[in-house]
Amino acid sequence: MNVGWSFLIFLVLLLIPWVGVGVLGLQGLFVTVIPYVCFLIFIVGLVYRILNWAKSPQPFKIPTTCGQQKSLPWIKHSRLESPFNTFEVVLRMVLEVLFFRSLFRNLRADLQGKKLIYGSAKWLWLGAILFHWSFLIILIRHLRLFTNPVPSVIQFLDYMDSFIHSFGVPPVYITDILIIVGLSFLLLRRLVDAKVSYISHGSDYFPLFLILGIVITGVLMRYNLKIDVYAVKQITLGLATFKPAVPEAKIGTIFYVHLFLVSVLAAYFPFSKLVHMIGVFFSPTRNMPNNNRAEMHVNPWNYPVKHLTYAEWQERFREVMENAGIPIDEEVEKEEHEWYTIYGPNKNLNL
């Protein structure tokens, strides 16, 4: 059901530019206003999200230690899984963000009769890597359309991506194929794997459809329904230089669909689960060093709490302690101490 609805929403989105441009002829709206508005939402939304996370303090140092701590000098310390300093944390994060290291560890557990068995499960990792890396490369490659002259790095990337030309195959980008493979895998996995489909909401399928839609329109545009690249470049450069212009030449409607879906994705991004892309950098279980006992971490809202003092306790047990021959401490004095709580009827703290 979740799949159906999100696909329906996706179809509606697909129709909007089709009707808007194809029937109503609102090119201007689709190449200027909508991209700008959406891009603005993207930026503002993202900044909002980042500030919102940054605003909440991380009260405790809670790294997940997946490897040997740094302790005695002769014990080999796992620098990546139990980082002790900032450098090691950065290494851990880099591997996490670029290569999905935790996901690489993935296991499959299964019940065989009365026996639990475990197998490696790297498919999800592979699908995710294919998708994310291709997406990144495609994104950078697109800068070709937004720059003039095109920086040589981008030219090079573009060249590398399409280098299989030289084998006489039709001109395709490798990443175009890989991203479709990756996305289809992720989508199929959601549909086929009972567990994953059970946990999937519409908001999990929708971005997949959306990105798949973007990729497919992009690919179609390039290989089948040849469009006027010159006109496209005019538009994109115009957008990039804040001199938006409605092209005179006729570009296929597919371009407008592509652009519109991209705009929707941008606007949707900050408010969806897609923000994991930024959020991962904030994750305290990965971005904090495991030097808890060596360096103090400060919790800005730390406060003194009530506890029973030794003096009170000793009063209570004095007699039995004396009988049992446990030394009594005559020096302690009863201390009054101020305390706070956020709980219960005696609540006196409002954080």
Add this chain to the structure above:
Amino acid sequence: MSLPKPDELISDVKLHSTPAKDWMEIKPELRKGYYLSIVEPKYLEELDLNHMGKWQPYDEKWPLPDGWQEKVKEELQRRMRINRAFKLFMDICVRCGACADKCHFFLGTGDPKNMPVLRAELVRSVIKGEFSTFGKLFGRLAGARKLDEDVIKEWFYYFYQCTECRRCSVFCPYGIDTAEITMMMREILLELGIGTDWGIKPVHNSYYIGNHVGVPPQSFKENLEFLVWEFEEITGIKIDLDKYINRKGAEIMFVPLSGDYFAEPGIYTMLGYLVLFHYLDLDVTMSPFATEGGNFGFFNSLEMAKRLHSKIYDEAKRLKVKWIMGGECGHMWRVWHQYHNTFFGPIDFLEVPKSPITGTVFEHAKSNKIIHIVEFTADLIAHGKLKLDPSRNDHLVVTFHDSCNTSRGMGIFEEPRFILKHVCNNFVEMPENTIREKTFCCGSGSGLNAGENMEIRMRGGFPRANAVEYVHKEYGVNHVVCICAIDRAALPTLFQYWVPGVEVGGLHELVANALVFEGERSRDVDLRRRPLKTPVKGVD
């Protein structure tokens, strides 16, 4: 409580099929044997906590206080405001499912709501439904729902079916730690006045008496007296107990666990500590007021955790020691390692721990001044300060159970193994995917070690027991060593159920058994008075 036979218990577990209905449509059905009883109101009252009067989870209508919905929403928002981890974990899960089959409770029940992702989704859905525009607009499609009484029942049920073991966090690409979410949700339940019997009474005991089982100071001493008497009977070596209890001006304060001086098999570990101290003639003392490292507060709320452990540094100050050493425990070490310094630091009235025997300075504990006894002993062995006869443990085939907290919340992996390899000759590892950071929980941690929820404990402990069963059958393992007091309490029950024939004990029990004292008489039994020559059969 009558429990089905092991084979029956596991036969209904389906890991690959899911209910026909959407999980939001499935109303919580509180199954007997799966949940904990509610504590009597007076205990909550005496701890300055809210309560909901006398009631139990099986009551049709829960006596939730007036305005509870507003309160819960407020508490959720507050936690997002003051705790980035919580907010972030609510925001960035992509429901990739990498964590799904990592939870021992899912593996033992097949209940999809025990997949960490869905467990957290029980909260996420409410946050979306109550606070987010998207969520309000698209409802279930966006994974949103409203807060109602069933939600609270579900929270209670499932957040007490999570042992805060963090195994899920290891595999999540963003490090989402469902244990943190569980902690927050238990806190919120506590604010409503929902506290479990097994969770709150120990807190009460620790708070007013000194340890969670409520052993008063004189009995604490009596228990230890009994232990050293036993040791003297076996070995002829007399340990002078008095210097270890409430003596001012010692160099080190040692914090034991009540689990270790309260019942078998923990007591042998306790004896192990004492034997080691005696062997080294270590200048160490214990405070009868701080006789509990295990922190039951942590299973209820961070504030309670802090209240219970405040006494440790206070006592160190009063006893004028230089630094602190802690026994073999799991959750206690999670709190000591990850929270203590933040709760109580800077701790400048103590000195950086330095072993008086080897001179090693424990730099990695230079700020909070607490070291683990396993670190201490490993250092001793590495410097050749202990004369050990590992063949004294030849009647045991040993495997090591990494406790969740010391592994995933601290990173102690090598030290205990190093010690083990020096104190026994037969050490076998369990299968790779079930040890170290991938270790499986005993299924009874974080305040679940009660009697009324036995079925869920046996199910949750199934993956652990299954791995032990493997080495038991394959290599004849008959003894599981662990460095956690809850494990020592929970695992024997678990193994009796799943793998009869396997015993449980702490690391320092084996250390003490292997320690060779100068001029001692030859021994023919171990600390448990089992003959050294015959292989142990284990409990049956």
